[in-house]
Amino acid sequence: MRTLAPFLKNYKKESILAPFFKFLEVVFDLLVPVVIARIIDVGIARDDRGFIIQNFLILILMAAAGLTVSITAQYFAAKASVGFSTELRQAVYDHVQGLSYTELDRLGTDTLITRLTDDINQVQNGLNMGLRLLLRSPFIVIGSMVMAFTINVRCALIFAAAIPVLFLVVFVIMYLSIPLFGRVQGKLDAVTGLTRENLTGVRVIRAFCREKEAVEEFDQSNLALTKLNEFVGRLSALLNPVTYVLINIATVILINNAGLQVSLGNMQQGEVVALYNYMAQMIVELIKLASLIITLNKSAACAGRVADILKVDSTMEFAGSSSGDSTGSRSVEFQNVTFSYQGTGAPSLTDISFSVKRGETVGIIGGTGSGKSTLVNLIARFYDATSGEILLDGENIKNYSRRALRDKIGVVPQRAALFKGNIRDNMKWGREDATDEEIWSALTTAQAREIVEGKPGQLDFALEQNGKNLSGGQRQRLTIARALVKNPEILILDDSASALDFATDAALRKALAGLGGQVTTFLVSQRAASIRQADQILVLDDGALCGLGTHDTLIRSCSTYREIYFSQFPEERNRYENGEKISGRQDGTPVISGKEVLS
């Protein structure tokens, strides 16, 4: 809670004024029974019509005053709560911008989106209700008691005794049932999960004839939910009747006492009516208070979750500024790099060392989960190595400022994501000030020129969210172009040509090779054909670098590489085993595997 308090700072005035005006409204409400008592005891007793009308007008005036202050209170509450949530939302959003991949992985995108939308809305609601109502009910309850004391001390003592008992009852029932609401949600999640499972797994369930078991499992979960719901319902259903009975018992005692007091001449009949009215007001407020507490409790939980996000600090710090020596020959160097993802035991990369010269093309290959993507993520410092050093242009990667580093590197991620907006805007993600010519040239290199030329409006063609109005292959080529617009010194393609057919893939690699000697390119791929012409190939197996060299050397020296290669080119195995020379990149050789042809 304390984490969120600063966001109310700019609305200090409003958040004090809102309850204050609410308090004034309560004062007017509380005066009503007093006026009524005067009407009865003075006006009716003396049959003074003028006095009665005068007091009637006072009642109307009080109602009008009550309306005015209450509207004022609502205004300040709305201003404070919406203002607060606006600032909070911006702060959380900005905070997320600064988190590193490690935190993003841990928190998860879905969580962040819910926090920014639903949770903050709930907090806003809670704050608004709280500012308006949280103080009203206690004001009225306590105020009723104070007013009772002004009328008759002995009768007021009954109020003083009843109020704590009522609060205790409300508190105990809430205290017991609120955690149960959480458990109900859990049980409902289980039922939802099973429903989803029955739908997504329908083929497997039917294929294995598991319909009966699936239904039985669902029934169990459904029954558990129902039982818990009934239990919680039984408990919370107590709240109203119990408070009702208690307050009426208190009223009975009150009237009994009042009878005694009136009989002794310490009190008048109208005052009895006033006391009775205060009791009646209290019960209405107590019930409102109970439902308000439920809402506030929900908001408090949401506020806690939002605060948790703000409490997450980036584990990565960037240095002031250094751009490295971009004239040297060494572009990227790994020195005994080991890396484990947070919260996992075994390292994903173990003791990796290699060095890449400026302008070289590096192929990275390995089985599923061997650490290929992890390795290229380290080059862009999306994660920090657990041990070892990574040098960029001879300078430790940790000495670069965030901007200098990200400007140097163009990344094409596995998942081809584009944004709502036209193609030009998407391309400018790479560089804000890129001209149309530069964009077209990048599109040409990425083999995406025809795609854009074929669209109405060309660069102005509007993409839907995630580029849904393009095919997978088209998206991939546009994301490659986007990285090229940046003119990066280091280009990383993380298996980002997987949806391209073999001819386009080959043409793309040719075009990339023609970019000139300054761009260092990392190519991650499952396809041996895509990387075999690289200057260096890194072969990864279960996080370890098990082969490093050109295709020709690896095919002889590295058994893992050999296995991968032959699993995709079975014909070559025979030739190899027959002692024929394995074709290198000089001769024409298989470039695609069977996988793509038939897909």
Place this chain on the structure above:
Amino acid sequence: MKTDTAQQKNNSMEILWKVLRFIGRYRFLLILSIVLASASVILQLYVPILFGDAIDEIVGEGQVNFDNMWYYLSRILVMVIVSGAATWIMNIINNRMTYNTVRDIRAKAIRHIQELPLSYLDQHSTGDIISRVIADTDILSDGLLLGFTQLFSGIVTIIGTLIFMLSKNVWITLLVIVLTPLSFFVAKFISGRSFQMFRKQSDARGRQTALIEEMIGNQKLVQAFGYEEKSSARFSQVNKELKEYSQKAVFFSSLTNPSTRFVNNVIYAAVALVGAFLIPGGYLTVGGLSVLLAYANQYMKPFNDISSVITELQNALACASRIFAFLEEAPESPDASGSVDNVQGEVDIENVCFSYTPDKKLIENFNLHVSPGKRIAIVGPTGCGKTTFINLLMRFYDVNGGTISVDGHPVKELSRHALRKSYGMVLQDTWIKNGTVRENICIGKPDASEDEIIEAAKKSHSWEFIRRLPKGLDTVLKEDSLSQGQKQLLCITRVMLCLPPMLILDEATSSIDTRTEMMIQEAFDQMMEGRTSFIVAHRLSTIRNADTILVMKDGSIIEQGSHDELMKKGGFYENLYNSQFVNVTE
């Protein structure tokens, strides 16, 4: 003799009837609930009158009739306790009715899912069906609960209040009845105004959510391109817009309560005024006035409750209609009872025609004879009908014409279970149950022993990673605790464990890297020995040693034969196969 429009008007009545039919099981509870509600409301309304009578016994100094007062007070105590108990029991009954009705609906829905044809499930999004089964029933349950608890007691309260007020004084009652609609007008006026603001607010909120989903959803990319500041700036702009509309919307909507309270206060004052004029004439007592004031204060509440209950009920009925639309979807054709033992694996397909939509023909005049133990591979470009063929073999879809027979029995004469039990299936789309690894593997053979499971896992090369999981076989799997390749290995293990007489492998190894695939291939070869198997695969290396390769294109078989035969033939397959070795650099 109903006309169409009349039927549409009756639509919501019809849904209400259907809901009531579900509640029908609990009709005794329903009647009891109504009786209790009436009792508790009438008692609650009567209590203020007794208090008024008691106050009337307290006239002034020395003028207090204690015996009468105590008589009234003791009656109040009894009534209050009885009413409280009735309310509680009524709440419990209402809870039981609604929660059990929802439970019944959900139980019916899950059974219905098992019987729906796959054509329905494939065409409707999972999210939509889930929201019907979960969210819609929840809203229905809330609506029912509110309806039971408030609609009825609200009506009783209004009627009761009016009668009790009339019994005290006719003129004041008429005054309250005449003034009450004022507060409705005020509320309506305000909600009309705030509706505009609410719409603007939800538009702005929609734009903001879209931006959040896009940017935060791709946060890694945002950072990779150094787009953070721009992203923040864009967000800030929408955020400010939202703030402006929100503040107004929240403010306007929060005017309703103070305004209706103001109207109530005016009514209250008017009652006091008129009452005060009437008392000296003997038309009303002081106690009676206090009763009327209490009623005037609470008279509005049931009106507000009822109007909110009616909105809620309308909403609930809308949800109910979505639920019933789902529940009334036609189930699969009735199951036959035929069974087949000791399946040999002879499959005959004669003149089979099939299409998903009538206007787009897919499979036509498909014929194939498969002798027991043969290995059939199916290749062809995307959309050629490979997966459809599998759907027909498993009878996930029924053929439009022709017959498919297993061991000479037409599949339509077999029970679906009998047919499906004879196949083992691994699909490209892996499905992992939320449960332990063991539960997932044992899906086809729940009584498998530990040794059998481990052996199957070893054969399918999944043991390697299962062993390394925190709790081995007892690790609880979640949606994304395994990689796609690992999931596929688990699905293969499932089939390895139950070893059915026939096998269907639809891209079973597509997400597994080529090295592991080669190792699994051996296990597959062993498993397929003597079993009729159907294999769909991208990678030609995996299907080379099939007995028959079917080359499909546009729903029909264009070539058929062994690898060598097809290569010799020099047709589509040969072309396809050799295209692996095209030399682009030449």
